[in-house]
Amino acid sequence: MQRFIIQGGEELHGEVWISGAKNSALPTLAAALLTEEPVILHRIPAVKDIQTMVQLLRSIGATVEVEQGAVRVQAQQILVPEAPYDLVKTMRASSLVLGPLVARCGRARVSLPGGCAIGARPINLHVSGLEQLGARITQSHGYIEAVAPDGLAGKSIHFDRITVTGTEDLMMAAVLARGTTILNNAAREPEVKDLAELLVKMGARIEGAGTSTIRIEGVQTLRGAEHTIIPDRIEAGTFLLAAAITGGDVRVKGCEPSHLEALLAKLSQVGVMVDRPEENTLRVRGANLRSADVTTEEHPGFPTDLQAQYMALMTQAEGISIITETIFENRFMHAPELMRMGANIRLEGRQAIVAGPRQLSGAEVMSSDLRASASLVLAGLVARGRTVVDRIYHLDRGYEKIEKKLAALGARIQRV
Ligand code: EPZ
Numbered sequence: 001m002q003r004f005i006i007q008g009g010e011e012l013h014g015e016v017w018i019s020g021a022k023n024s025a026l027p028t029l030a031a032a033l034l035t036e037e038p039v040i041l042h043r044i045p046a047v048k049d050i051q052t053m054v055q056l057l058r059s060i061g062a063t064v065e066v067e068q069g070a071v072r073v074q075a076q077q078i079l080v081p082e083a084p085y086d087l088v089k090t091m092r093a094s095s096l097v098l099g100p101l102v103a104r105c106g107r108a109r110v111s112l113p114g115g116c117a118i119g120a121r122p123i124n125l126h127v128s129g130l131e132q133l134g135a136r137i138t139q140s141h142g143y144i145e146a147v148a149p150d151g152l153a154g155k156s157i158h159f160d161r162i163t164v165t166g167t168e169d170l171m172m173a174a175v176l177a178r179g180t181t182i183l184n185n186a187a188r189e190p191e192v193k194d195l196a197e198l199l200v201k202m203g204a205r206i207e208g209a210g211t212s213t214i215r216i217e218g219v220q221t222l223r224g225a226e227h228t229i230i231p232d233r234i235e236a237g238t239f240l241l242a243a244a245i246t247g248g249d250v251r252v253k254g255c256e257p258s259h260l261e262a263l264l265a266k267l268s269q270v271g272v273m274v275d276r277p278e279e280n281t282l283r284v285r286g287a288n289l290r291s292a293d294v295t296t297e298e299h300p301g302f303p304t305d306l307q308a309q310y311m312a313l314m315t316q317a318e319g320i321s322i323i324t325e326t327i328f329e330n331r332f333m334h335a336p337e338l339m340r341m342g343a344n345i346r347l348e349g350r351q352a353i354v355a356g357p358r359q360l361s362g363a364e365v366m367s368s369d370l371r372a373s374a375s376l377v378l379a380g381l382v383a384r385g386r387t388v389v390d391r392i393y394h395l396d397r398g399y400e401k402i403e404k405k406l407a408a409l410g411a412r413i414q415r416v
Pocket of ligand 1: 023026095119120121122123124125126127161163164165166181304305327328329370371399
């Protein structure tokens with residue numbers, strides 16, 4: 001099992017380039033199943049989840065070619081409209097092939113994702129949306145089987161709660177349905193908008209992506225297209241927080257500041273200096289930090305995927321900060337690990353109360369999920385002495401060469 005060894009205490013200086021967004025790459029790769037023509041995607045990050053999705057597309061029958069950052073997918077025919085358990089158990093976003101498969105070939109068999117460290121994360125909203133479009137869905141042996149022998153019919157659908165991949169799955173099902181589909185209470189994440197832009201390039205008719213109401217006019221077929229996905233706002237946010245926690249001075253390049261407004265507002269509230277020296281660049285300089293509360297919310301609110309990293313920052317801030325997690329029911333697993341490093345955190349249900357500043361000391365810590373691991377790395381950068389972060393395969397799922405990017409900024413970090 002690989003691990004990171006970090007010697008804390010170094011300020012981060014220099015510039016770092018942000019990779020393409022994992023959570024945009026996953027749905028756009030799945031969208032290639034909607035046409036028999038080739039779809040070419042650029043700025044695809046080389047992370048584990050993408051390799052899993054490529055494996056899944058190949059097992060379904062698509063040809064996939066990958067060369068440094070560009071992926072060419074052609075699903076000339078769908079051989080096996082299935083997402084098997086051994087793939088889904090490593091990456092729950094495999095459920096993103098459900099909508100495209102039902103739309104393209106009228107059937108799909110997708111393993112239920114099962115539990116996840118951060119919460120139950122069911123896909124009931126994906127299923128009920130597909131049923132409303134006319135799919136007949138049964139569940140057996142841990143699999144969902146969906147059939148729509150005479151295709152899907154457009155409908156007005158209301159999501160009981162906002163779901164990012166649920167919105168994406170249903171959008172991909174609706175683009176080939178007969179008639180009009182309206183998605184109400186849809187997710188507004190930039191990755192949803194990015195997927196819609198690809199689908200429109202493929203010939204889909206979509207309005208309102210990025211707002212809570214998305215209108216889709218079904219078409220007969222879709223053609224191939226070429227598209228460059230958006231940069232990863234969570235990776236960018238992670239590096240902004242890494243620079244802030246070490247008191248450094250870093251330029252984050254190739255990012256999209258408009259996707260990070262909630263974090264940028266919070267950083268200036270806690271005393272971090274952030275400015276925009278040029279297009280797609282954010283410059284962040286650490287300072288004496290003061291505490292500020294945060295509540296995670298769906299976009300454009302403060303992203304749940306930056307909550308753990310923000311908690312690490314607040315251990316170094318003067319005062320009390322209350323962090324409220326509203327999206328997932330169990331997303332504080334990084335807190336006990338941070339406490340082992342000396343942080344003063346009290347957990348009360350959906351809230352974590354952090355009192356700072358506390359000088360952290362290096363320790364052996366355990367990753368539990370992708371973003372919790374990032375939080376432990378950030379704490380290791382500022383802790384006194386040596387921190388060993390175990391089970392870093394969690395990090396490799398969503399961060400491209402994170403230790404190389406951090407080392408280039410002056411961090412003393414190595415993978416062993
Ligand atoms: C997406 O997951 C992201 N993953 C997650 O990023 C992110 O944390 C999450 O959105 C929230 O922003 C991808 O885009 C691949 P949801 P998703 O459906 O779509 C409940 C990362 O770190 N829910 O928006 O699975 C669910 O349990 C990952 O990159 C249902 O109850 O999240 C959760 O409490 C982690 N039924 C809430 O809604 C459903 O059918 C939001 O989940 C679907 C969701």
